[in-house]
Amino acid sequence: MRICVAGGAGYIGSHTAHHLAEVGHEIVVLDNLLTGHRSSIRKGTTFVHGDVADPLAVRKALKGCKAAVYLAALKAAGESMTDPVKYAKANLSGTLNFLEACIDEGVEIVVFSSSAAVYGAPVRLPIDETHPTDPENFYGYTKLEIERVLGWYSKLKGLKSASLRYFNAAGYDPAGLIVGLEQNPANLIPIVMEVACGVRKELQVFGGDYPTPDGTCIRDYIHVTDLARGHALALDHLASGGETFSVNLGTGRGHSVLDVAKAARTITGREIPHRIVDRRAGDPSELWASSSSAKELLGWEAEHSSIEEILETTWNAYRKNGLG
Secondary structure, three states: OEEEEEOOOOHHHHHHHHHHHHOOOEEEEEEOOOOOOHHHOOOOOEEEEOOOOOHHHHHHHHOOOOEEEEOOOOOOHHHHHHOHHHHHHHHHHHHHHHHHHHHHOOOOEEEEEEEHHHOOOOOOOOEOOOOOOOOOOHHHHHHHHHHHHHHHHHHHHOOEEEEEEEOEEEOOOOOOOOOOOOOOOOOHHHHHHHHHHOOOOOEEEEOOOOOOOOOOOEEOEEEHHHHHHHHHHHHHHHHOOOOOEEEEEOOOOOEEHHHHHHHHHHHHOOOOOEEEEOOOOOOOOEEOEOOHHHHHHHOOOOOOOOHHHHHHHHHHHHHHOOOO
């Protein structure tokens, strides 16, 4: 199947595009390379250098595609609270432009990169797909609105879709084939690695007084390779007659910020100093998933998502970039 991967030179996108090619699909990557790496695009993959806001570039990338995977979005929850207009343009307008082109070009299936941020503060744990959706940050709001649009497009236009609600994507390709580092990362694990490498002086921990065992936020970390496989399984499910759905991709367990820092010290052999600072707006104290629906619907389970494998593969990527 010919598949367009929007954002396919980025962190999750490059892993997903690589896996889809590995299992036999023909891939077209659409990326503006603002945060992605051309070196992360698999050799032999068709590449269209362009933005999802550019109708001509999008239609060029979608030509002849039966399916699309959409990973082209801004994702820093904290930034979304201080610059919502930027996130509205990228995550709402850009996505809607892409979906319009999908309909015009006859694309039948879209797999959408959603987020656990659609749930907001948990009213129960683990979070399953029946949990209320009440985002606490603007980033989560943008993801939820696109999910709703996709639901309507499925009913009105026949565009079937899967919305994959990731928890915290982390790690790198275990084979070491993809090592393009995130630029200006806002997520915990790459920031921890930058401290370990000396790129940053210390780890700032946003809040030390949450109602958790060590006072720091707890999150569900999912290996990017497991996410990539989830995209492939979602595409297969829809292509074989499945209907539009939303599903969690997580591990069912959580690690605190200080847990991650401690494990990283062991794996890197570095001190990784940290300092507690004020909380960020829109940060729930705990988020971790139930992925039983993904197992039942797609046969998906996390296989590479121990915190040790996540940190080891990330540290390997930093060392391959000469930073370890």
